[in-house]
Amino acid sequence: MNSILLHAPALIIALPLLAAFITPILGRFNRKTISWLATCVLGLTLLLTIFVARQVLTHGPIVYVFGATETGLTLPFGYTMPIRIIFQIDAMGIFMGLITSLVAFLAAIYSISYMEQHTGLDKYYTLLLLLATSMFGMELTGDIFNFFVFFEIASISSVALIAFRSTISGEPAEAGLKYMVVSSISALMVLFAIGLFYGQYDALNMATIASVMQFTQLDKIALILLVTVLAMKAGSVPMHMWTPDAYSEAPAAITMILVAASQASLYALFRIVFSIYNVTLNTVTVGWILIILGVLSMFIGVTMAIIQKDIKRLMAYHSISQTGYMLLGVGVGLAVLTNPVALESFGIKAMEGGIFHIINNALYKGLLFLTAGAIFLRTDTRDLNKMGGLAHNMTYTTIFYIIGAAAIAGIPPFNGFASKLIIYESVYRFNPLLAIIAMLVSVLTLASFVKVFHSAFLGPRLEQYKSVQEVPKSMIIAMAVLSCLIVFFGLFPNLIVKYIVHPAVMALINQAHYTATILGGI
Amino acid sequence: MNIALLETGSGYWNTLIWVVTALIIGVCVLWLRNRGESRYKKDTDQTKPFLSGNPEVSKEDSHVGASHLYWGFTEALKNYYEPLVKMHTGNINDYSGWIVLVMAIIFIIIGVS
Numbered sequence: 001m002n003s004i005l006l007h008a009p010a011l012i013i014a015l016p017l018l019a020a021f022i023t024p025i026l027g028r029f030n031r032k033t034i035s036w037l038a039t040c041v042l043g044l045t046l047l048l049t050i051f052v053a054r055q056v057l058t059h060g061p062i063v064y065v066f067g068a069t070e071t072g073l074t075l076p077f078g079y080t081m082p083i084r085i086i087f088q089i090d091a092m093g094i095f096m097g098l099i100t101s102l103v104a105f106l107a108a109i110y111s112i113s114y115m116e117q118h119t120g121l122d123k124y125y126t127l128l129l130l131l132a133t134s135m136f137g138m139e140l141t142g143d144i145f146n147f148f149v150f151f152e153i154a155s156i157s158s159v160a161l162i163a164f165r166s167t168i169s170g171e172p173a174e175a176g177l178k179y180m181v182v183s184s185i186s187a188l189m190v191l192f193a194i195g196l197f198y199g200q201y202d203a204l205n206m207a208t209i210a211s212v213m214q215f216t217q218l219d220k221i222a223l224i225l226l227v228t229v230l231a232m233k234a235g236s237v238p239m240h241m242w243t244p245d246a247y248s249e250a251p252a253a254i255t256m257i258l259v260a261a262s263q264a265s266l267y268a269l270f271r272i273v274f275s276i277y278n279v280t281l282n283t284v285t286v287g288w289i290l291i292i293l294g295v296l297s298m299f300i301g302v303t304m305a306i307i308q309k310d311i312k313r314l315m316a317y318h319s320i321s322q323t324g325y326m327l328l329g330v331g332v333g334l335a336v337l338t339n340p341v342a343l344e345s346f347g348i349k350a351m352e353g354g355i356f357h358i359i360n361n362a363l364y365k366g367l368l369f370l371t372a373g374a375i376f377l378r379t380d381t382r383d384l385n386k387m388g389g390l391a392h393n394m395t396y397t398t399i400f401y402i403i404g405a406a407a408i409a410g411i412p413p414f415n416g417f418a419s420k421l422i423i424y425e426s427v428y429r430f431n432p433l434l435a436i437i438a439m440l441v442s443v444l445t446l447a448s449f450v451k452v453f454h455s456a457f458l459g460p461r462l463e464q465y466k467s468v469q470e471v472p473k474s475m476i477i478a479m480a481v482l483s484c485l486i487v488f489f490g491l492f493p494n495l496i497v498k499y500i501v502h503p504a505v506m507a508l509i510n511q512a513h514y515t516a517t518i519l520g521g522i
Numbered sequence: 523m524n525i526a527l528l529e530t531g532s533g534y535w536n537t538l539i540w541v542v543t544a545l546i547i548g549v550c551v552l553w554l555r556n557r558g559e560s561r562y563k564k565d566t567d568q569t570k571p572f573l574s575g576n577p578e579v580s581k582e583d584s585h586v587g588a589s590h591l592y593w594g595f596t597e598a599l600k601n602y603y604e605p606l607v608k609m610h611t612g613n614i615n616d617y618s619g620w621i622v623l624v625m626a627i628i629f630i631i632i633g634v635s
Contacts, residue, residue: 349531
């Protein structure tokens with residue numbers, strides 16, 4: 001048992017990866033067992049992630065060296081820099097890992113019923129497990145080339161999952177193709193940036209690169225490439241246009257994971273800016289770049305959402321808008337990173353708001369996409385003009401939708417309010433105009449979700465939906481778990497901020513601790 | 523530590539106080555509603571909507587669809603929406619173009635800073 005727990009960081013990756021390859025074999029013998037296999041494996045992965053999180057939050061960062069005689073041996077005798085692949089799991093990494101494991105597990109539960117009628121389920125679950133594996137890899141690794149490999153696996157599996165549903169008009173395939181093109185561009189840029197690091201410093205370990213970072217012209221180019229493409233993969237305006245296409249065409253459970261995958265790219269952006277570059281770069285300039293991308297994403301995302309008629313496209317534009325809040329909060333923290341007074345006064349709080357918003361967004365946005373999937377399963381349409389009166393027959397889905405919509409609009413006592421309040425108050429002290437824009441965006445978000453509520457759920461029973469029934473139990477369970485977490489996070493926000501979010505923020509800010517974990521000196 | 527108390531850096535927010543207040547207000551509203559209106563007579567003309575004398579449209583036909591909501595908002599912001607919607611061409615070449623444009627802008631900003 002101790003041995004299993006010792007290797008927990010590796011097992012978090014190994015279990016879903018192994019299951020991904022077992023799934024198609026098992027699918028040849030028994031089609032029904034593969035959904036349960038995926039669910040059980042992802043449930044086990046969630047437990048392992050919680051165990052690792054407990055270790056990290058209690059005893060500090062965990063280092064796992066692959067192939068070493070001891071898992072924590074980063075520098076064997078005679079070596080001045082690490083050469084093996086290393087997982088470096090600090091509070092920020094495991095914070096993201098928790099989101100991924102929870103979202104992937106719930107997506108698998110939801111898929112049991114949602115995908116029941118589809119063919120090719122072995123491929124679906126293989127890709128789902130591969131996507132989860134790659135997201136874990138992106139979040140836990142301390143090696144930048146290893147990050148690139150997982151980044152590629154995430155892109156490839158996402159493309160196939162977006163295009164999974166086959167329709168006569170071929171929209172899912174088109175959305176998959178578009179995502180493939182933007183993913184290829186981003187992967188190429190990431191690889192080029194890694195090449196620039198390796199060419200200068202002979203190192204691929206992020207802590208090692210951080211320890212020798214000179215911020216040369218080549219480092220500037222690497223930073224530009226990484227910031228741009230990772231912001232694009234996070235769905236930041238004006239590079240957001242793939243998002244509505246991909247999110248709306250993917251199966252609902254996959255859309256929920258895609259939201260978390262976008263946040264993994266956002267995490268990578270924060271990790272590179274804070275842990276690799278930190279104060280070597282002009283923090284005010286790069287901070288303001290993130291802030292401007294954030295404000296554009298918030299405002300354009302929400303205003304585009306209001307005019308949508310497709311329920312999933314509307315929600316996809318809101319994902320863009322919510323990413324803006326995260327960029328805004330963390331951008332303010334970066335902008336005041338070299339000013340200790342401002343950082344202590346409001347910078348850390350702004351980052352807490354931004355990081356807290358990541359997990360809140362994963363929960364309520366995931367829930368909203370699942371309710372959209374429930375509606376689609378029963379009505380066979382995503383067109384809001386064709387919907388109406390569904391609350392009569394889909395009571396649970398309606399309640400879950402109300403919880404998700406209230407949370408995203410920042411209505412107390414749900415979780416979205418808690419993170420948004422921290423962002424408003426801390427950002428106001430940095431620049432009042434930014435806080436006012438953020439509040440205005442929340443009002444427009446509420447207006448947009450009221451539109452969906454009215455169009456889909458309110459009104460008399462429509463003739464064509466009179467026989468509509470509530471969705472199956474596995475879908476209800478997944479939505480209920482998310483709803484409970486949303487309420488819990490909203491009722492006890494300090495618990496989450498103090499024990500999970502604040503350590504994550506400090507792990508990002510404290511670059512010296514990040515490098516010392518690998519190179520020694522703590 | 524009060525786990526329901528959220529420290530925002532500038533102040534505090536107590537969720538439980540908000541929930542209790544909301545419950546008290548809810549109970550008061552329900553109490554007022556249950557006191558009723560003595561002149562109310564169920565299933566009479568009194569309860570029907572008055573549409574300037576026109577007959578009432580059936581409930582199924584009177585549901586306002588999503589496209590008709592916020593018409594005033596979008597009409598008032600027509601000049602904002604027209605170029606914004608045009609930007610979203612759905613063309614992958616344009617998607618790539620935006621990435622290159624943003625990269626170029628960030629290049630100039632970071633390059634000169």
